[in-house]
Amino acid sequence: xxxxxxxxxxELLVLISCNxxxxxxxxxxxxxxxxxxxxxxxxxxxxxxxxxxxxDAYNLANEQEDDIRNKNLLEISYQFLKLRDSVAxxxxxxxxxxxxxxxxxxxxxxxxxxxxxxxxxxTNIEDSAYFYxxxxxxxxxxxxxxxxxxRLLLNMAMIQKNIKDYTGSEVTTTNAITxxxxxxxxxxxxxxxxxxxxxxxxxxEFDKALNYYEEAQNYLEKSERADKFPSIWNNIGVxxxxxxxxxxxxxxxxxxxxxxxxxxxxxxELYAMxxxxxxxxxxxxxxxxxxLEQLQKSLQIRKKHRFIPGIVINQLHLAExxxxxxxxxxxxxxxxxxxxLSMQTSNTRDLINSLIFLSxxxxxxxxxxxxxxxxxxxSLQKHERAVRNKFARINFETNEYISExxxxxxxxxxxxxxxxxxxxxxxxxxxxKDQRSKNKLIRQKESANQEIYNLIxxxxxxxxxxxxxxxxxxxxxxxxxILGKLFGIRLSLDSLNERDEVESKKxxxxxxxxxxxxxxxxxxISHKLNKNSIVDVDFKTxxxxxxxxxxxxxxxxxxxENSIFWEDIGNDIKINIYRIIQEAINNIHxxxxxxxxKIEIRKNKKKIILHIRDNGVGFNSDESTTGIxxxxxxxxxxxxxxxxxxxxxxxxxLIKVTINIKNEK
Amino acid sequence: MEExxxxxxxxxxxxxxxxxxxxxxxxxxxxxNVELSIDTADNCDIAWGKIKNKNYHxxxxxxxxxxxENSIILSGEDLGVKIKTQFPxxxxxxxxxLEDSFRLHNILSNINPDGFLLxxxxxxxxxxxxxxxxxxxxxxxxxxxxxxxxSEVAHQFSIDETDRIMLYQLSLGTKTKDLTKFVNLSLRAxxxxxxxxxxxxxxxxxxxxALLEKARESGYI
Numbered sequence: 065x066x067x068x069x070x071x072x073x074x075e076l077l078v079l080i081s082c083n084x085x086x087x088x089x090x091x092x093x094x095x096x097x098x099x100x101x102x103x104x105x106x107x108x109x110x111x112x113x114x115x116x117x118x119x120d121a122y123n124l125a126n127e128q129e130d131d132i133r134n135k136n137l138l139e140i141s142y143q144f145l146k147l148r149d150s151v152a153x154x155x156x157x158x159x160x161x162x163x164x165x166x167x168x169x170x171x172x173x174x175x176x177x178x179x180x181x182x183x184x185x186x187t188n189i190e191d192s193a194y195f196y197x198x199x200x201x202x203x204x205x206x207x208x209x210x211x212x213x214x215r216l217l218l219n220m221a222m223i224q225k226n227i228k229d230y231t232g233s234e235v236t237t238t239n240a241i242t243x244x245x246x247x248x249x250x251x252x253x254x255x256x257x258x259x260x261x262x263x264x265x266x267x268x269e270f271d272k273a274l275n276y277y278e279e280a281q282n283y284l285e286k287s288e289r290a291d292k293f294p295s296i297w298n299n300i301g302v303x304x305x306x307x308x309x310x311x312x313x314x315x316x317x318x319x320x321x322x323x324x325x326x327x328x329x330x331x332x333e334l335y336a337m338x339x340x341x342x343x344x345x346x347x348x349x350x351x352x353x354x355x356l357e358q359l360q361k362s363l364q365i366r367k368k369h370r371f372i373p374g375i376v377i378n379q380l381h382l383a384e385x386x387x388x389x390x391x392x393x394x395x396x397x398x399x400x401x402x403x404x405l406s407m408q409t410s411n412t413r414d415l416i417n418s419l420i421f422l423s424x425x426x427x428x429x430x431x432x433x434x435x436x437x438x439x440x441x442x443s444l445q446k447h448e449r450a451v452r453n454k455f456a457r458i459n460f461e462t463n464e465y466i467s468e469x470x471x472x473x474x475x476x477x478x479x480x481x482x483x484x485x486x487x488x489x490x491x492x493x494x495x496x497k498d499q500r501s502k503n504k505l506i507r508q509k510e511s512a513n514q515e516i517y518n519l520i521x522x523x524x525x526x527x528x529x530x531x532x533x534x535x536x537x538x539x540x541x542x543x544x545x546i547l548g549k550l551f552g553i554r555l556s557l558d559s560l561n562e563r564d565e566v567e568s569k570k571x572x573x574x575x576x577x578x579x580x581x582x583x584x585x586x587x588x589i590s591h592k593l594n595k596n597s598i599v600d601v602d603f604k605t606x607x608x609x610x611x612x613x614x615x616x617x618x619x620x621x622x623x624x625e626n627s628i629f630w631e632d633i634g635n636d637i638k639i640n641i642y643r644i645i646q647e648a649i650n651n652i653h654x655x656x657x658x659x660x661x662k663i664e665i666r667k668n669k670k671k672i673i674l675h676i677r678d679n680g681v682g683f684n685s686d687e688s689t690t691g692i693x694x695x696x697x698x699x700x701x702x703x704x705x706x707x708x709x710x711x712x713x714x715x716x717x718l719i720k721v722t723i724n725i726k727n728e729k
Numbered sequence: 730m731e732e733x734x735x736x737x738x739x740x741x742x743x744x745x746x747x748x749x750x751x752x753x754x755x756x757x758x759x760x761x762n763v764e765l766s767i768d769t770a771d772n773c774d775i776a777w778g779k780i781k782n783k784n785y786h787x788x789x790x791x792x793x794x795x796x797x798e799n800s801i802i803l804s805g806e807d808l809g810v811k812i813k814t815q816f817p818x819x820x821x822x823x824x825x826x827l828e829d830s831f832r833l834h835n836i837l838s839n840i841n842p843d844g845f846l847l848x849x850x851x852x853x854x855x856x857x858x859x860x861x862x863x864x865x866x867x868x869x870x871x872x873x874x875x876x877x878x879x880s881e882v883a884h885q886f887s888i889d890e891t892d893r894i895m896l897y898q899l900s901l902g903t904k905t906k907d908l909t910k911f912v913n914l915s916l917r918a919x920x921x922x923x924x925x926x927x928x929x930x931x932x933x934x935x936x937x938x939a940l941l942e943k944a945r946e947s948g949y950i
Contacts, residue, residue: 548744555750558853
């Protein structure tokens with residue numbers, strides 16, 4: 065009472081001190097909760113008081129944020145589990161599972177499953193326990209926590225052993241060992257090998273069982289859990305007993321019993337078991353001394369601590385002792401009690417054992433017991449089979465689920481990889497196409513420039529040749545004509561020089577006039593030279609020359625607005641206009657039978673308008689045979705964003721091309 | 730008294746003014762026992778016709794004539810050669826405005842004229858002297874021609890038919906190694922000739938272009 069008051073005071077103080085900065089930090093909640101949990105685990109309060117404290121802690125935890133709350137709730141629920149308050153435990157556990165599933169907190173979820181598995185294991189609902197262990201184990205395996213994964217596998221293996229699925233248990237244990245061995249978790253490895261020992265003992269492969277126990281002992285030595293030695297020696301004793309090596313078995317039992325003096329106090333269950341097993345072993349070995357006393361001592365301890373399965377076995381051993389000592393009534397008495405007790409606790413193995421015993425002893429009702437045994441073992445088999453099926457289904461479904469998830473994940477991965485690949489290909493293709501069209505544009509522009517330059521160069525060369533011819537002509541005229549004439553006049557005047565008659569004077573005058581004529585000639589030539597000065601060749605001259613050079617009976621006329629600054633218009637437009645006109649001229653020559661044609665180029669704001677008109681016979685513009693020429697003109701118009709139209713009739717043909725030039729420099 | 734009564738002269742030039750000048754000079758010439766009969770022609774074809782029909786003693790010949798359609802004899806040089814081969818007795822006097830020494834040399838060697846005057850340096854007295862000399866003791870060469878002849882003798886150069894073909898082909902753009910197709914020579918010989926030609930035209934060590942320019946200037950192409 066005093067202690068309780070003190071604690072209450074302490075709690076009050078804690079509460080007050082925490083109230084000061086209640087909302088200042090979230091850590092305070094955790095501190096408070098931890099303090100409460102400490103109180104519960106350390107103090108020797110009554111159950112109800114502990115429950116109340118935990119309830120407080122629970123209320124506090126509910127105020128917290130997700131991740132910390134989950135941990136605290138798990139701890140609280142674990143404490144409730146320890147207090148065997150299953151209602152509170154289950155409620156909180158469910159809540160934790162929901163919260164952690166919502167927040168994808170797989171670690172808390174796994175721990176919740178583990179707690180739940182433990183709960184069902186302690187309440188002997190093994191299939192549920194197995195199910196939840198399994199869930200927890202898969203979660204740990206997913207996050208790569210091999211230690212916990214191995215521990216859970218071990219738990220599962222023990223459950224499998226308990227329901228007599230020995231092969232399954234063996235497999236699960238081996239899996240657990242492969243996980244735990246690299247981690248050098250000696251304690252768990254001991255448990256695993258111990259479990260294998262038990263399994264093989266049950267399978268009556270005693271040598272193997274002994275080997276595994278040996279291994280288990282090795283790990284036990286390393287793990288420094290010396291208190292477990294008596295337990296394993298007991299197990300070894302059982303195997304040796306089953307091998308009928310009673311002396312050796314006895315040695316192990318003795319070793320275990322003498323391991324520590326206070327064993328009876330520390331572990332009464334094991335102590336009682338050892339006493340019982342040793343006495344039974346000696347009974348089988350044919351000894352008689354002190355057996356009854358030892359068996360009864362064991363029974364007393366077990367009854368005191370209510371170790372029910374132990375009591376049943378003890379009673380069966382006693383029954384066997386009495387049969388050997390020809391006390392049939394006592395034997396039947398113990399066997400019947402064992403039967404009742406095992407029926408109450410639905411411990412079928414011992415029930416069958418007791419029934420078989422009774423059928424041997426009570427000869428008159430032997431048939432009755434035998435039938436019962438058959439019934440029970442039949443339903444037992446069915447039950448076991450059902451349970452095993454259930455386990456298999458749990459395993460199968462989880463495996464199925466996992467492989468399904470894996471497959472889905474793989475598929476998602478594959479699909480996203482493929483999508484990414486396709487996307488990449490598309491992007492690449494787009495880039496290539498873009499680059500190509502850019503290059504094409506550049507090439508087109510370059511070729512247009514080239515063509516225009518070529519045209520202008522050709523024109524220039526043509527003019528140059530003309531000029532050269534003209535120069536030669538003038539030179540010849542000067543050299544041969546003027547010089548020759550001057551020479552003639554000079555000769556004549558020279559010959560007339562010395563004469564003085566009238567005739568000669570007249571002649572001289574005539575030659576002076578001739579000289580004047582020559583002067584006039586020279587003036588003309590000089591004028592010619594001047595006129596023939598350098599001609600600037602541009603697009604306009606190129607077009608003019610194109611039209612000028614058309615003979616072949618068609619009278620071409622070019623009308624071009626002077627306000628068009630061809631210098632400012634892109635070469636691609638110019639070259640295409642030139643080619644369209646060229647093509648049109650070709651068509652007129654070839655097909656139109658026209659006598660006159662007029663080419664007009666006008667500029668209207670940001671547009672250049674080209675009209676080519678002839679007075680020829682025209683053609684049917686619907687006919688598909690209008691030929692490549694027309695198609696070329698259309699293509700060229702389209703290349704420079706121009707609009708092309710053609711009208712043709714018996715009076716002639718009119719081609720109209722309208723070109724936008726607003727994008728030009 | 731010697732009887733050299735009549736000398737038939739044909740004046741050939743495309744300029745009437747020149748023909749008139751010649752006539753003016755010749756008509757005033759007074760030679761002993763000589764009577765000059767003067768005819769004129771203003772192109773080579775007419776001149777050739779006249780030469781075939783009349784017994785001319787002396788022909789005054791120009792070199793350059795304007796090329797007309799359907800003219801057969803194109804230049805005075807050709808006519809001169811024709812006269813010299815078919816009527817070797819006719820004395821030929823060349824009167825030309827040409828001043829290019831190569832061309833002049835070629836005319837000299839092809840026609841071997843009895844008189845050779847450059848119009849630029851010719852006065853009426855020179856012309857008269859020339860005629861007298863041609864009648865009495867040909868040849869008569871003008872001052873520049875004489876000078877040219879002297880230098881030619883020193884240089885010993887001449888450009889023959891093969892050289893002309895080579896120059897012509899080169900001017901068409903034919904490559905040196907392909908010249909062997911047009912002249913009957915080995916490539917080595919062609920190279921040697923080209924080297925010699927370059928020496929003659931004074932462009933040793935320079936390329937074909939310089940050679941062709943010089944040749945063109947000199948009227949070989």
